[in-house]
Amino acid sequence: MKKIFALLLALVMMSACAVAETVNQKDEAVLNIFTWEGYIDYSTVIQPFEEETGIKVNYATFASNEEMYEKLSAVNGGDYDIILASDYILNATREAGLMQKFDASIVTNYSNLNPDFTGKFFDPANEYVVPYVSGIPLIVYDPSVVEKEIKGFNDLWDPALADTLGLIDDARVTIGMVLLSMGQSMNTTDEAILAEAAAKLESLKANIHVLEYENLHNYLVSGDIGVAYTFTPFVAMALDANPDLKVVWPEEGLGFGIDGLFIPVNAPHAKNANMFLEFLLRPEIAAVCAEWQYYCSPNAAALEVIGDWYKARPEFMGLFDRMDDAEFVLNLSPENEQKFQDIWTTFKLSL
Amino acid sequence: MAHNRTLEKADARRNMLFVLPMTLFAVVLVALPLIYVLGTSLVESGQDFSLGATFTLNNYKSLLRADYLQVFFNSLKLAFFTTVLSFIIGYPFGYCMARASRGWKALLMMLVIIPFWTSALVRIYGWKILLQANGPINAVLRSLGLIEKNIKFLGSYGSVLLAMVYCMISFMILPCHSAVDKMDFTLVEAARDLGSKPWKAFIDVTLPLTMPGILAGCVLVFVPSVGIFYLADIMGGGLVLVGNLIRDQLLKVRDWNTGSAMSMVLILITAGIYLVYRKSGGDDLGVF
Numbered sequence: 001m002k003k004i005f006a007l008l009l010a011l012v013m014m015s016a017c018a019v020a021e022t023v024n025q026k027d028e029a030v031l032n033i034f035t036w037e038g039y040i041d042y043s044t045v046i047q048p049f050e051e052e053t054g055i056k057v058n059y060a061t062f063a064s065n066e067e068m069y070e071k072l073s074a075v076n077g078g079d080y081d082i083i084l085a086s087d088y089i090l091n092a093t094r095e096a097g098l099m100q101k102f103d104a105s106i107v108t109n110y111s112n113l114n115p116d117f118t119g120k121f122f123d124p125a126n127e128y129v130v131p132y133v134s135g136i137p138l139i140v141y142d143p144s145v146v147e148k149e150i151k152g153f154n155d156l157w158d159p160a161l162a163d164t165l166g167l168i169d170d171a172r173v174t175i176g177m178v179l180l181s182m183g184q185s186m187n188t189t190d191e192a193i194l195a196e197a198a199a200k201l202e203s204l205k206a207n208i209h210v211l212e213y214e215n216l217h218n219y220l221v222s223g224d225i226g227v228a229y230t231f232t233p234f235v236a237m238a239l240d241a242n243p244d245l246k247v248v249w250p251e252e253g254l255g256f257g258i259d260g261l262f263i264p265v266n267a268p269h270a271k272n273a274n275m276f277l278e279f280l281l282r283p284e285i286a287a288v289c290a291e292w293q294y295y296c297s298p299n300a301a302a303l304e305v306i307g308d309w310y311k312a313r314p315e316f317m318g319l320f321d322r323m324d325d326a327e328f329v330l331n332l333s334p335e336n337e338q339k340f341q342d343i344w345t346t347f348k349l350s351l
Numbered sequence: 352m353a354h355n356r357t358l359e360k361a362d363a364r365r366n367m368l369f370v371l372p373m374t375l376f377a378v379v380l381v382a383l384p385l386i387y388v389l390g391t392s393l394v395e396s397g398q399d400f401s402l403g404a405t406f407t408l409n410n411y412k413s414l415l416r417a418d419y420l421q422v423f424f425n426s427l428k429l430a431f432f433t434t435v436l437s438f439i440i441g442y443p444f445g446y447c448m449a450r451a452s453r454g455w456k457a458l459l460m461m462l463v464i465i466p467f468w469t470s471a472l473v474r475i476y477g478w479k480i481l482l483q484a485n486g487p488i489n490a491v492l493r494s495l496g497l498i499e500k501n502i503k504f505l506g507s508y509g510s511v512l513l514a515m516v517y518c519m520i521s522f523m524i525l526p527c528h529s530a531v532d533k534m535d536f537t538l539v540e541a542a543r544d545l546g547s548k549p550w551k552a553f554i555d556v557t558l559p560l561t562m563p564g565i566l567a568g569c570v571l572v573f574v575p576s577v578g579i580f581y582l583a584d585i586m587g588g589g590l591v592l593v594g595n596l597i598r599d600q601l602l603k604v605r606d607w608n609t610g611s612a613m614s615m616v617l618i619l620i621t622a623g624i625y626l627v628y629r630k631s632g633g634d635d636l637g638v639f
Contacts, residue, residue, distance in 0.1 A: 219587070349418055
């Protein structure tokens with residue numbers, strides 16, 4: 001009996017220590033980042049921040065925006081100090097009250113950002129989100145395999161491209177591409193237009209060889225496909241591996257995305273998070289981020305100090321010429337989201 | 352007598368102590384989450400499983416759609432082919448391993464075990480490189496003059512099946528091997544002595560005697576195969592499997608109630624397969 005009592009006592013003491021630790025955490029020099037694997041470089045960004053401020057950075061990863069949202073809701077907007085995710089989920093997170101405003105007295109260099117990238121739907125009053133990188137999915141193709149010149153989305157339906165396309169395995173992005181080819185919005189919820197898009201998608205079936213969310217450039221470089229519609233960094237990586245590839249800025253319109261950082265509503269180290277946002281907005285740091293992540297930079301001051309090789313690449317800089325044609329994929333209600341998923345499921349089942 | 356009974360009681364109490372951690376583990380980490388999934392699948396859309404939630408079977412009714420049934424069928428079909436191919440390749444492998452000399456046996460066993468030391472993901476990416484259009488396999492076929500144009504293996508149903516069989520086959524080989532290993536081969540010799548041809552002796556004696564191993568292997572391959580979806584995704588198969596459907600329902604549509612109902616159906620299917628297996632006299636596989 002005595003032994004059991006001693007054991008219980010030990011347990012109580014241990015949990016008391018644990019409670020004490022959470023209390024101390026408030027003024028700890030710690031920053032908990034939550035984002036995709038490899039999205040913020042350690043040696044060029046996190047390590048210099050740690051050395052400058054003495055704040056220890058912990059880096060936790062998620063696989064998808066949706067996973068982030070579920071985890072953040074589960075901890076009621078706590079645990080993490082900085083989250084980096086995509087525009088539509090940023091909007092859902094803000095609408096759910098899971099964000100806190102950043103401290104403009106610490107984040108003094110917000111004005112470094114190009115105004116074309118701020119005031120967007122996920123943060124209309126520029127209070128919550130700091131844009132980090134931006135991208136546009138583009139068509140990239142191998143002219144040694146594809147004889148026809150591709151100018152836009154509608155060329156993808158050409159019978160000469162049978163079994164040569166690689167598309168993004170995502171309902172919203174790929175049905176959105178079909179909608180753009182029809183001159184419609186990527187965010188339409190009109191049943192008749194969606195039914196038309198479903199039929200048009202169906203007629204693209206014979207040309208599709210592979211559906212994959214990421215890394216479509218590998219299939220292009222290995223010769224498994226001749227044409228890919230994929231995200232900015234993968235377009236750039238494809239060009240690194242094979243400079244003869246051609247990039248197409250579709251004439252019908254463009255998809256557009258911004259990945260941004262925010263502080264969760266119950267972040268344990270909000271002050272450190274604000275300091276990190278300030279740090280990331282510095283021109284030289286933002287430039288390094290864009291160069292590392294192979295994305296377009298929303299930071300105007302960064303583009304003045306960024307490497308010449310970066311400025312010479314149209315896949316990073318061409319965005320500024322087409323800003324008005326670019327459309328975000330917005331977050332929709334579950335019922336409308338279901339419409340897109342249903343079309344996508346039916347389509348994939350028929351492949 | 353009285354003394355004995357106290358001892359028995361003490362024994363029982365001590366046994367309880369040993370069983371307790373495992374029971375706690377099973378209840379907290381397996382049973383409770385499953386009950387929560389079951390509960391979530393039985394309340395109205397958008398509600399959490401808690402007091403005051405409205406009971407409904409609509410989440411299950413909403414699964415009765417031609418395309419969802421097709422998805423379940425796809426998963427079962429892929430699992431079936433995976434099992435059949437694993438058996439066709441795995442049984443002879445297990446048989447040879449059991450009948451081989453000590454040195455060979457150790458070598459073959461190593462070949463089965465060593466892949467477990469590396470993540471399945473890494474090994475599948477290895478296959479992707481081998482299979483890609485300008486990869487080594489096409490290069491060999493071309494230099495042998497067997498093909499003129501590169502074959503696009505990736506993205507085909509066959510490439511998905513290859514990845515599945517590759518990842519699952521050890522679960523077929525090991526039970527088949529142990530069944531053949533334990534078998535009394537004097538019975539085969541007796542059959543041969545009585546004039547049976549080798550293949551006839553195999554069909555009449557070896558196969559029935561190793562059937563428990565085969566069945567165990569089939570269950571061990573089939574059940575996880577129904578739920579796996581990442582292999583098809585990596586090979587670019589573009590298949591919609593139950594796993595994809597549940598993931599999209601939970602994370603993209605964010606309808607946890609329907610997603611939970613899908614999960615319950617998947618659990619019921621696998622539990623059903625296991626029950627049929629046990630009813631037909633299968634070993635307990637160390638599961639229950």
